[in-house]
Amino acid sequence: VQLQASGGGLVQAGDSLRLSCVASGRSFDVGPMGWFRRVSGQEREFVAGISWGGTVSNYALSAKGRFTISRDNGENTVTLTMNSLKPEDTAVYYCAARTSRISGVVYESPAGYNIWGQGTQVTVSS
Numbered sequence: 001v002q003l004q005a006s007g008g009g010l011v012q013a014g015d016s017l018r019l020s021c022v023a024s025g026r027s028f029d030v031g032p033m034g035w036f037r038r039v040s041g042q043e044r045e046f047v048a049g050i051s052w053g054g055t056v057s058n059y060a061l062s063a064k065g066r067f068t069i070s071r072d073n074g075e076n077t078v079t080l081t082m083n084s085l086k087p088e089d090t091a092v093y094y095c096a097a098r099t100s101r102i103s104g105v106v107y108e109s110p111a112g113y114n115i116w117g118q119g120t121q122v123t124v125s126s
Contacts, residue, residue, distance in 0.1 A: 003096070003118075013124055038119075045091075
């Protein structure tokens with residue numbers, strides 16, 4: 001399985017962005033998926049995750065109320081819609097997947113995922 005993330009860019013505070021991540025290869029093996037972000041020099045940080053069936057989603061406190069994660073298993077895509085962006089949201093965003101179709105499970109730790117996309121830069125100016 002390979003993951004390809006896209007949708008990053010440079011926006012102003014208060015703007016919105018939509019990040020997409022497409023799974024290819026043995027995409028039917030993809031279970032829980034998530035988005036993480038990393039600021040240079042810092043650890044990777046959980047942003048949002050969604051279960052295989054899309055019925056369960058979890059968010060970091062910083063994302064709750066502003067970001068929405070969704071998935072379309074028919075299109076092998078997970079999307080992160082980010083509203084009311086803040087300068088502190090500036091980071092490289094990574095999508096991740098676990099190749100185990102476990103229902104109702106969301107992982108908030110990077111250790112829960114075994115496949116990672118290449119990252120897409122999000123820059124929010126003040």
